[in-house]
Amino acid sequence: MATLRDEVEEAFARVREATRGVVSAVGPADGSAASLQGHPLEVWREAEAILITCGAVEEEAKPLLHLATRSDVVGRAFASAPKQPQNAPCNGYESLLCILLSLLRSLGRAVEAVARIESNWFSVGMEKLTKLNTAHDKMCLRHAQLRALYAIIHLAGILIRQSDPSQTLFVDVDSKLDPGRWRAAVRMDDFYGKGFGFHYKPEMRNILRVVRIAKESFDKTASANPYVRNISMLGWGWFYSNLTVLNNLGVPIEQARDIGADKGDVGTIQQLRSFMNLMEDPFVANVSVLASADTAIDKPFAIPPPPRTRGSGDPNASSSADLSCQRVFVGVDDPVQARLISYFLRPIDLPTSGSSKRIEVSSLITEQSKKTFLDGAMDGFQQLSSQIDRFLRPGPQTYATGLILHFHGGGFISQSSRSHAVYLREWASCLPDSVILSIDYKLAPEHQYPEALQECFFAYCWAVANSQLLGTTAKRVILTGDSAGANLAVSLAMKVAEAELRKPDGIVLAYPSLMVSTAWSPSRLLSFFDPMLPVSVVQRCLAAYVPEGIVSELDPFISPCVAFDSMLEKLPKISILGGSYDPLGDDAVYFVHRLKLLGRTDVRLRILDAMPHGFLHMASASRDAKEGMLMMGSWMAEYLEIPFEHKGPGGTTPEPSEIDEVDMID
DSSP states (O other): OOOHHHHHHHHHHHHHHHHHHHHHHHSOTTSOGGGOOSHHHHHHHHHHHHHHHHHHHHHHTHHHHHHTTOSSSTTGGGTTSTTOOTTOOOSHHHHHHHHHHHHHHHHHHHHHHHHHHHTOTTOOHHHHHHHHHHHHHHHHHHHHHHHHHHHHHHHHHHHHHTSOTTTOSOBOOOGGGOHHHHHHHOOOGGGSGGGTTTTSOHHHHHHHHHHHHHHHHHHHHTTSOHHHHHHHHHHHHHHHHHHHHHHHTTOOOGGGGGTTOOOSOOOOHHHHHHHHTGGGSHHHHHHHHHHSOOOSEEEEEEEOOOOSSTTOOOGGGGGGGGGTTTSOOTTOOSOEEEEEEESSOOOOOOOOSSOOOOOSSOOSSOTGGGOOHHHHHHHHHHHHHHHHHHHHSOSOOOOEEEEEEEEOOSTTTSOOTGGGHHHHHHHHHHOTTEEEEEEEOOOTTTSOTTHHHHHHHHHHHHHHHTGGGGTEEEEEEEEEEETHHHHHHHHHHHHHHHTTOOOOSEEEEESOOOOOSSOBOTGGGGGGSOSSSOHHHHHHHHHHHSOTTOOGGGOTTTOGGGOOHHHHHTOOOEEEEEETTOTTHHHHHHHHHHHHHTTOOSEEEEEETTOOTTGGGGTTTOHHHHHHHHHHHHHHHHHHTOOOOOOOGGGOOOOHHHHOOOOEEO
16 A cells, blocks of 8 residues: 555656656757757756756655654544544644645646647647647646745744754744745745646635635725725625636736735735635625525624622523533623524523624624625514424424533634534534523724633533523533634633533534644645635734734643643543645644543544545535535434434434444544
8 A cells, every 4th residue: 555655756756757758859969958949948048957856855855754653642543543634634744745746747738738749740730739838837837836825834844953853843933934934935826826726626626716816806896995995805806806717818917827816915804804704794694504504593683791799689680500610701891692403493481681793793784784685684574484494394482402512713813603503514414412602702903812711601501501591401411612612612612621610521622722832733835825814804813813922832722732731631521623725724633642641531523534624615526525524424323422413315304323433432
């Protein structure tokens, strides 16, 4: 069985062999370029340059290739886990090698095409010239990408030399690894335009192209009047879509090369937040809800704040005694915004005191313009849907047994339960014997650490103590979250254990951010050319969440990866789903590695091949993303001890083995 190292070395050999074939086909017999001119000279020079580049990159990649054969490297233990695909990357170093392998194979095919055309004596005239130009352009593009990737491979080698990969994947930033210095030096422009997304599967590549076009269109309309911004975005989106199509067809359009590229300046926090909140635009959100699973309850409300002092006589305090929640919650002075989702109608009695309107999240448009005709129509539609549910849904309106607390992602600075409602509704339909409570915690930088965590902690205590108001007995309780929300879920579980309150029965996470730090890791090198989490966005989110004067690498409630062993031992069962091309991928790998060192056998990690950060939002358009979303749902059902009732093709419920391809760490 060929290893990842074998495959990469074979790909290098294939590129060299094909390139020598091109040199032989177009080059002069005496080996001198003096007799060449025009197109043959260009092809010959490019082929000679490819040989030089391959030699340099292969030499620079030797530390990574050697690391891929070591069994003691962090993450390697996952490679032999059940149902793990052959040579699937298990840490950031191997993700980089997989990208290098994909690029070498693409380059090899392009060079072979040039060699085949040049050596075809029966192909003449314009037909041969057209085919040769197309193949030559692709060969030049892949070569330029290989030259650019050299810098990333070089940085990965520095990480290996400055750390012990058998102990950690993270390296503290010093003068050699200063992000500002390397952002200016590493030019990844060729990873955009025609060359974009070669390492993704075609389905995901098309989705990410749409994201890039949306980002570029938004940047053009960021300062527009909110009332006309959507129309302007559609216009710019149409324009950039056509540029992309023409560029992919071979029309040399310089502007198309930069669509969606990280330009270093993400603008103000407000601009970045507005783009990340595009899913909360009323039109987009309502269309998404119509296309998502049907639920009987999808209701935002406000959890009343805790009493300021014990014995204050606040009527909201009486129901919190069972969990000692009458203690003062530092920093929680306002109602906590939340959303309740349930597939069935439940006997709920949600609090009505305080405003249920979320004001911390700044959406794409103003608060005044949110009240559109479409919103009113949707309210009426949902009311009608609830009435129909009373007749069509089987069974009485009884209490559910499971309670799922969800914490949304968004880099701590953006998004809410509304932007994550599509997959939350899918989970609700798959887990009908549960209710989902999604917490809309306050956002940075207006509310920095630990305000969000304090709100989540209070919401957990309130929900468990008042579960019947939510339509559930809370026989079993689990936590779930993605990205920044996953960070809050783990930190909350540690905080609950520290306070000796009721521990959740499990945690299910997606692409978690568990090392909120400036430290580099091999997966974070992907942010130099990642369309979802570029370097500038990662740095801006980190600076917004962590207050000045706090060292995030030393605080386990900011960076759970550095938690004490005693804290990790008290965590409940954990299942984590990640993507092999996620810049935060090493956070999950290292965190599970730490748990494994403690002898934990109730932890699982599954890394989906060639998936980016944030793939849960793509479940409606990507088959792989949907499978990941369903996998998380099956894990939740396991922890809640309730049926998982997803209806597959033909209206049947797949067997757990068809969905739950888990990798046990034992």
